[in-house]
Amino acid sequence: MAFVHIKNLLYKSIGLHSDTVGESSIDRAISQRMHVTNCSNASAYYKLLKGDKQELGELIEEVVVPETWFFRNITPFEVLRDNALNIYANTGKSEKNYPLKILSIPCSSGEEPYSIAMVLNDSGMKKGDFIIDAIDISARALKKSRRAVYGKHSFREKEMDFQDKYFEPVRSEFRLLKDIRDCVSFRQGNIITDPISPADEYYDIIFCRNLLIYFNRETQRKMLNKLSLMLKCGGLLFVGHAESGQIDKNDFTKIRIAKAFSFRKKVNDKFLTSPAKCNDQPVNKLRDIYDQLVEVTKKDIELSKKINNPKYKSTKNNKNDVSGKNIGNYFFEKIDLLINENCLLDAFRLCEKFLEEQPEDSDAYYYLGLISNLRGDSAGAEELLRKAIYLSPGHCNALALSADLAEKRGDEDSAKSLRRREQKARKRSS
Numbered sequence: 523m524a525f526v527h528i529k530n531l532l533y534k535s536i537g538l539h540s541d542t543v544g545e546s547s548i549d550r551a552i553s554q555r556m557h558v559t560n561c562s563n564a565s566a567y568y569k570l571l572k573g574d575k576q577e578l579g580e581l582i583e584e585v586v587v588p589e590t591w592f593f594r595n596i597t598p599f600e601v602l603r604d605n606a607l608n609i610y611a612n613t614g615k616s617e618k619n620y621p622l623k624i625l626s627i628p629c630s631s632g633e634e635p636y637s638i639a640m641v642l643n644d645s646g647m648k649k650g651d652f653i654i655d656a657i658d659i660s661a662r663a664l665k666k667s668r669r670a671v672y673g674k675h676s677f678r679e680k681e682m683d684f685q686d687k688y689f690e691p692v693r694s695e696f697r698l699l700k701d702i703r704d705c706v707s708f709r710q711g712n713i714i715t716d717p718i719s720p721a722d723e724y725y726d727i728i729f730c731r732n733l734l735i736y737f738n739r740e741t742q743r744k745m746l747n748k749l750s751l752m753l754k755c756g757g758l759l760f761v762g763h764a765e766s767g768q769i770d771k772n773d774f775t776k777i778r779i780a781k782a783f784s785f786r787k788k789v790n791d792k793f794l795t796s797p798a799k800c801n802d803q804p805v806n807k808l809r810d811i812y813d814q815l816v817e818v819t820k821k822d823i824e825l826s827k828k829i830n831n832p833k834y835k836s837t838k839n840n841k842n843d844v845s846g847k848n849i850g851n852y853f854f855e856k857i858d859l860l861i862n863e864n865c866l867l868d869a870f871r872l873c874e875k876f877l878e879e880q881p882e883d884s885d886a887y888y889y890l891g892l893i894s895n896l897r898g899d900s901a902g903a904e905e906l907l908r909k910a911i912y913l914s915p916g917h918c919n920a921l922a923l924s925a926d927l928a929e930k931r932g933d934e935d936s937a938k939s940l941r942r943r944e945q946k947a948r949k950r951s952s
């Protein structure tokens with residue numbers, strides 16, 4: 523019975539659940555600590571544990587899994603590299619948001635946050651342009667992080683150029699250079715019980731990989747909500763491969779790159795009164811989406827008046843003719859109206875629903891990009907516009923907006939090439 527109490531204590535304090543960590547590894551850790559503390563049985567050890575916080579810390583050290591290495595499963599770091607400058611350009615817009623803020627929890631012995639620092643350094647960002655908060659419950663792992671001297675187990679990825687660039691040999695090990703060490707602030711923290719972020723919507727990027735797997739479903743859900751609260755709209759969340767299935771599609775959009783396990787937090791909006799209702803009727807889902815659109819507009823901004831105003835009526839369609847291929851035109855005219863009324867999230871969600879039915883519709887991606895940009899998420903906007911252009915290479919509006927955004931973040935070459943493509947596409951269509 524005492525073993526059960528000890529496991530409950532572990533579950534309550536750090537969320538570790540015997541179903542996920544495995545009974546035997548928890549039993550082994552308890553037996554090990556009983557041996558060190560000279561407790562002859564589990565009841566005696568439980569008594570000791572309840573009155574001694576330090577011993578609870580020692581048991582936690584024994585039970586946690588500190589496994590990590592530099593650039594673990596490389597792809598997330600490539601996604602970070604490809605997005606960092608974009609997010610930074612967006613963040614740098616207002617002094618309030620500067621510098622770029624990144625969280626690595628759990629950071630274990632430091633390989634993950636230091637990999638992030640190396641990526642940002644490679645992208646041309648300087649110390650001070652970003653901060654990296656690195657948090658773990660294990661004091662032992664944090665001590666190793668601060669020392670920043672690593673053996674061969676920390677260098678397991680195939681791509682090893684970074685080792686020559688950022689490390690100096692110290693006997694049989696390697697010490698990370700000071701410039702990179704100084705980019706990361708380590709601190710002890712428990713994701714279950716401690717306030718992790720200084721404020722809501724504080725971080726631009728959160729890495730939380732290979733921790734949620736040790737929690738049960740309920741704790742996973744609570745922790746994902748906690749992480750979502752800390753992350754800015756449009757910010758990126760990276761999780762481990764076994765954890766990506768738990769991410770709530772209502773809050774996050776998956777970055778569609780194999781093995782990235784990364785998600786962008788969706789924008790939120792005060793105008794949204796209820797999530798767009800989902801209707802399973804197979805026959806005319808587009809019609810249903812159209813009805814939702816009208817519902818939302820009626821309810822929130824009395825746009826129905828405008829819809830009935832001839833000024834806004836489509837020349838090709840009317841309310842009785844919203845089937846077949848014209849429904850797309852009609853739909854996007856109404857999306858335009860919503861955007862004009864600044865009902866951006868309603869417009870965004872409806873375009874997303876439209877895409878569920880018409881997954882290859884370049885206009886829907888264009889509008890999602892346009893709305894994301896209006897919401898200040900230019901990195902997300904560029905990604906969506908890329909999809910629109912991929913599906914429809916001559917999409918003039920998508921090319922034009924992409925060119926503007928590339929120019930805004932200082933990428934003159936891409937901006938020029940996009941403008942050339944836009945001009946050619948306009949000539950072809952005129």
Ligand SMILES: C[S@@+](CC[C@H](N)C(=O)[O-])C[C@H]1O[C@@H](n2cnc3c(N)ncnc32)[C@H](O)[C@@H]1O
Pocket residue numbers: 535536537586587588589590591594627628629630631634657658659660663711712713714730731732733762
């Ligand atoms: C497998 S490592 C993951 C390290 C790194 N994120 C990675 O993916 O390589 C798991 C880490 O979670 C930490 N940990 C376990 N429970 C925690 C909690 N409740 N709060 C913070 N860190 C915790 C452990 O100390 C351990 O270092």
